Amino acid sequence: MFMRIDKLQVDMPIPKDPDPQAAAAVQELMGGRFGEMSTLMNYMFQSYNFRNKEKLRPYYALIANIGTEELGHVELIAAAVNGCLNGQEPKGDMTKGDASMESLLDMPLLQHHIMYGQGAMPTDSRGEGWNGSYVFNSGNLVLDLLHNFFLENGARTAKLRVYQMTDNPAARQMLGYLFTRGGVHARAYAMALEELTGVEMHKMLPIPKIEDIQLPEAKPFMDDGYHRKIYHFSQHYEDLKYIWKGDHPDGSGPLEIIEGPPDGGRMNDLEGISEAFTPEYTKEEIFEMAQKLYQKAKG
Numbered sequence: 001m002f003m004r005i006d007k008l009q010v011d012m013p014i015p016k017d018p019d020p021q022a023a024a025a026v027q028e029l030m031g032g033r034f035g036e037m038s039t040l041m042n043y044m045f046q047s048y049n050f051r052n053k054e055k056l057r058p059y060y061a062l063i064a065n066i067g068t069e070e071l072g073h074v075e076l077i078a079a080a081v082n083g084c085l086n087g088q089e090p091k092g093d094m095t096k097g098d099a100s101m102e103s104l105l106d107m108p109l110l111q112h113h114i115m116y117g118q119g120a121m122p123t124d125s126r127g128e129g130w131n132g133s134y135v136f137n138s139g140n141l142v143l144d145l146l147h148n149f150f151l152e153n154g155a156r157t158a159k160l161r162v163y164q165m166t167d168n169p170a171a172r173q174m175l176g177y178l179f180t181r182g183g184v185h186a187r188a189y190a191m192a193l194e195e196l197t198g199v200e201m202h203k204m205l206p207i208p209k210i211e212d213i214q215l216p217e218a219k220p221f222m223d224d225g226y227h228r229k230i231y232h233f234s235q236h237y238e239d240l241k242y243i244w245k246g247d248h249p250d251g252s253g254p255l256e257i258i259e260g261p262p263d264g265g266r267m268n269d270l271e272g273i274s275e276a277f278t279p280e281y282t283k284e285e286i287f288e289m290a291q292k293l294y295q296k297a298k299g
Contacts, residue, residue, distance in 0.1 A: 018086060024125055027125045042136060077120065111123070142193065180212055
């Protein structure tokens with residue numbers, strides 16, 4: 001089972017101006033072949049179907065724990081998309097016959113505005129829905145871990161390309177964080193494969209050949225040691241300590257397992273858009289409803 005914390009894994013700035021092009025590019029990191037929905041569902045199904053959990057506990061714990069972290073990564077991508085779309089409000093009065101959403105026809109992904117209320121979608125950058133066939137779960141532990149290593153490095157490559165497409169602060173804050181955390185996951189799967197097979201997987205890292213520290217937005221997270229830490233998202237996965245151990249090869253210090261999730265940042269609360277009927281009510285009506293709820297709670 002899962003417990004949800006009403007925070008983002010890291011603070012996410014809300015851009016001053018809308019940037020629908022950046023939102024469309026970031027969608028690839030949500031629902032693309034190497035997006036966060038793919039990492040989430042790959043690790044979830046591998047953990048659901050894992051056999052001999054107790055005998056192979058460290059490997060099960062690693063996959064299950066990283067899978068839980070990926071839930072927060074999906075949430076962070078959604079926050080970045082929502083931030084990039086914020087402020088792209090319709091103009092005009094529908095009740096007077098105005099085509100108040102006509103200005104949105106030039107947007108790169110119309111479904112952001114038509115079907116999702118100016119919000120994130122479970123799709124790639126083309127608007128194509130995420131596909132369950134992206135999940136790989138052979139049941140063979142070495143093969144599944146090898147796929148996970150490949151998946152994390154494919155995701156890293158996609159993030160680097162999206163990074164080069166936009167200088168949007170919300171997108172780049174998210175990319176700096178996930179670039180760092182994805183590096184942790186790729187290294188962890190490499191270490192698991194080394195334990196199982198003896199093959200020196202770490203010699204292939206990083207893929208692509210660019211160090212995390214070279215991204216300005218990743219540097220603050222590197223300085224705080226995020227690239228050396230695995231967070232416990234459950235008290236039941238402590239056995240991953242048998243895999244995530246030793247010193248980081250960059251010489252920055254020991255690999256750490258942190259009890260509990262990261263401190264995180266505030267959850268953004270964007271204003272409603274009455275012209276698009278999200279969430280249907282005006283500011284005044286929402287305030288009135290809230291007051292009624294508070295009064296009932298007190299009584």
